[in-house]
Amino acid sequence: MLSSFTNAVRRVNPLQRVSPYFKTSSFIRSLFISIKETPNPDVQKFIPTPSMSILPPEFGHTMEFSNEKEARASPLASKLFEIPDIKSVLLGDTYICVTRNDGVEWEYLNPSVFHTVLDISYFFSTPDHQPVVLKPEEIPEDPNDIKEGDSEVICLIKELLNTRIRPRIKADGGDIFFNGFDVDKGEVQVRLTGACKGCSSSSVTLKQGVEQMMRHYIPEVKSVINVENDDTPEVRAAKEKAEKELQKDFEDELASAIADEMKKMKKSKNG
The missing domain is CATH 3.30.1370.70 (Scaffold protein Nfu/NifU, N-terminal domain)
Structure with missing residues (x-):
């Protein structure tokens, strides 16, 4: 940046x-x-x-x-x-x-x-x-720390974040954290904080800076996206689950209402 x-x-x-x-x-x-x-x-x-x-x-x-x-x-x-x-x-x-x-x-x-x-x-x-x-x-541990069990690609992503990308973003009063890696999509999920959070130039920083550097050094990386605190994989999964449950409840209530209406119509016709 x-x-x-x-x-x-x-x-x-x-x-x-x-x-x-x-x-x-x-x-x-x-x-x-x-x-x-x-x-x-x-x-x-x-x-x-x-x-x-x-x-x-x-x-x-x-x-x-x-x-x-x-x-x-x-x-x-x-x-x-x-x-x-x-x-x-x-x-x-x-x-x-x-x-x-x-x-x-x-x-x-x-x-x-x-x-x-x-x-x-x-x-x-x-x-x-x-x-x-x-x-x-x-205090939670730093998401950028390389942990036992991290794949080779994730270790490379974290190392690149810590050594080449993070110092530049910190110089502008922000920080960047590793949030996840989708192997199938080649998508790196990061979280921006400080001055970078909500900054109009953050998308430019991600695409022209972070993403280009990631793709250059790590062929497995295809894209980099920023996720907010309320848009993590866990939160998204919980939202999807809640939406499915609401949809099922709606369908059950609709089916019940239709059944009741059919009974009333049948009873009225027989009467």
């Missing part, structure tokens, strides 16, 4: 004035927040400088929170969701992506986001040992 970035930098007071909980042997004078625009105008990328670890490595490359309930696992994301008109939050290793609701101006949101990001107590341990993300055992 190609984009041009514009930066906005804001200087704030020394860190010891931002949070009484900041403890480190290396004294940092000032903290800066860089804002990078992404290809999706509803998503902005906030990068603290000097660089500091936001999402611990044990939680993977990125973690997205789409609502307040999901954000309970992260004190930082939870605080960001207290800001009105925040639609989703994505935490990266050294950055944060914030998605706004439709019709909201960044000029209105940025001061509140700055204030929350600059609360250094959410980046470092507090006296209560409150980390950025809670309960690591409840």
Whole structure:
């Protein structure tokens, strides 16, 4: 995904004035927040400088929170969701992506986001040992990890995603996850998050970028499609099952109604 970035930098007071909980042997004078625009105008990328670890490595490359309930696992994301008109939050290793609701101006949101990001107590341990993300055992594993039992083709797909495709998409404030591979169709299913989710250029990225690269390196791949969280194979199967059950119920009720009507007509005729 190609984009041009514009930066906005804001200087704030020394860190010891931002949070009484900041403890480190290396004294940092000032903290800066860089804002990078992404290809999706509803998503902005906030990068603290000097660089500091936001999402611990044990939680993977990125973690997205789409609502307040999901954000309970992260004190930082939870605080960001207290800001009105925040639609989703994505935490990266050294950055944060914030998605706004439709019709909201960044000029209105940025001061509140700055204030929350600059609360250094959410980046470092507090006296209560409150980390950025809670309960690591409840966090799902990265779908892009190569697992025992993965076929050779799936291993190649995941390796290509992680080494060649994912870094480029992450640079624009998004992420891409392996969702499945249809052997018969040669179809790779992926899920886009962050700035790439809902972005008008995401289809171009998939077809002219991801799909071309996949087909070039892996002959078994014929196409790449994006599936939303509510459009996974499992969800589609459940929907199809529900539709079939509804259709059967309708047909049974129709047959019963026709039978009742025929009985009434026969009784009326005999009478």
